[in-house]
Amino acid sequence: MTKTVAIIGQGLTGVTAGLMLAEHGYDILLVGAKPPLIGGLQLAPNGLEALRTIGLYDAALSGGVRLDNIAITAMNDGRTLAEIPHPQNRVYIGIGRADLYQAVEAKLAGKKNIKRMAGPAISIIRASDKMELVLENGQTLYVDEIIGADGVNGLCRSFVCGAQLKAKTAPYYAMRNEIEARALPRLFSRTQTQLILGDGCHFVSYPIAGQKRINAVFCASPEKLGPEWQAQLFAPHPILKYVADASAQWVKLPLFANSLPASWRRMQVTLIGDAAHIMPPHLAQGAGQSFEDIAYLKTQLQEKPLSDALRSMAILRASQLKSTTSKASLTGQVMRLSGLPAQLRDSLLGLSGAHLLGNWLADVWQANS
Numbered sequence: 001m002t003k004t005v006a007i008i009g010q011g012l013t014g015v016t017a018g019l020m021l022a023e024h025g026y027d028i029l030l031v032g033a034k035p036p037l038i039g040g041l042q043l044a045p046n047g048l049e050a051l052r053t054i055g056l057y058d059a060a061l062s063g064g065v066r067l068d069n070i071a072i073t074a075m076n077d078g079r080t081l082a083e084i085p086h087p088q089n090r091v092y093i094g095i096g097r098a099d100l101y102q103a104v105e106a107k108l109a110g111k112k113n114i115k116r117m118a119g120p121a122i123s124i125i126r127a128s129d130k131m132e133l134v135l136e137n138g139q140t141l142y143v144d145e146i147i148g149a150d151g152v153n154g155l156c157r158s159f160v161c162g163a164q165l166k167a168k169t170a171p172y173y174a175m176r177n178e179i180e181a182r183a184l185p186r187l188f189s190r191t192q193t194q195l196i197l198g199d200g201c202h203f204v205s206y207p208i209a210g211q212k213r214i215n216a217v218f219c220a221s222p223e224k225l226g227p228e229w230q231a232q233l234f235a236p237h238p239i240l241k242y243v244a245d246a247s248a249q250w251v252k253l254p255l256f257a258n259s260l261p262a263s264w265r266r267m268q269v270t271l272i273g274d275a276a277h278i279m280p281p282h283l284a285q286g287a288g289q290s291f292e293d294i295a296y297l298k299t300q301l302q303e304k305p306l307s308d309a310l311r312s313m314a315i316l317r318a319s320q321l322k323s324t325t326s327k328a329s330l331t332g333q334v335m336r337l338s339g340l341p342a343q344l345r346d347s348l349l350g351l352s353g354a355h356l357l358g359n360w361l362a363d364v365w366q367a368n369s
Helices: 013-021 043-054 056-062 097-108 155-161 228-235 240-246 286-301 306-335 338-367
Strands: 003-008 026-033 040-043 069-074 082-086 092-095 114-117 121-127 132-136 139-142 144-149 168-180 190-198 201-208 215-219 252-255 270-271
Touching: 003 013, 003 132, 013 043, 013 069, 013 097, 013 286, 026 139, 040 043, 040 069, 040 201, 040 215, 040 286, 043 056, 043 286, 043 338, 056 097, 056 121, 069 092, 082 168, 092 201, 092 215, 121 155, 121 201, 132 144, 132 228, 144 155, 144 306, 168 240, 190 286, 190 338, 201 240, 215 228, 228 338, 270 306, 270 338, 286 306, 306 338
Parallel strands: 003 026, 003 144, 026 114, 069 190, 144 270
Antiparallel strands: 040 092, 069 082, 121 132, 132 139, 168 215, 168 252, 190 201, 201 215
């Protein structure tokens, strides 16, 4: 009999996992509302290789913008601190979340073994050899496996880890925006990641949607994000002043402290993506690592039954992610330096930043291969 898998969470991780498992012949229930798809994401070589395994590599390339390097400048005076070229044989892209989601949905269309259910799940209970999943509308589902892709503080993480392991917000926020490229100087449309380091804050941008839109993110502590934060922080800057003029529609999102649970699986419930490993955004590894979860699960399914494959994925990936999440957290700490430490950071980047950061990124991209 065909096994039924409920995937809680219909973000990019959830629908991608659903697609992969449906293609393996399982009956899939995608549970939850489609989330808002704000801005873009970067996919480094390891994330793209995961998409190749899953079967979405070509779709990502066609919808994304290949980025050639990372240009790092100082916020206080605009001087160049470092430029890190991406190796020619390693593809690195920026892509709109909505664009990638649409590519996955195009592959989902017409698959008869996938059913989408909008009602949020409110409880999970073991029921003999099945898992009982109760939805807010009162509907009860009985499934063989549940995959939790419902985020860092979702129902599945609470079931697997206990309520005491709720992830804590970090003492800073990300302001995210998606701006029409024509409203900004052509500098922003260059095929590169712009990283502007400030005193206790930083700004990141890169082109998406065929270089027609710019994904922009500003990270800072709450005290820097008062009502006039753009006027105070962006307006004096020779480049960022154009961002301040172009759009006021910023979305404020909390960032989470590094929080890896000891186990990703309990009974027949398995965590993936942010539910398992909320990734600090400073190495552009959040989406890529979620895709690596799915890619590894796919390889395990070639030789193991579903429950064993999920168990193997949970154990191995939990071990692999320790180093990457730690490096992402450390990178964030360096980006948030203020005062004299920030000045020393900028001086060091000016001296040998390209070499140091190039090696740092290469290690991250290779860590889980």
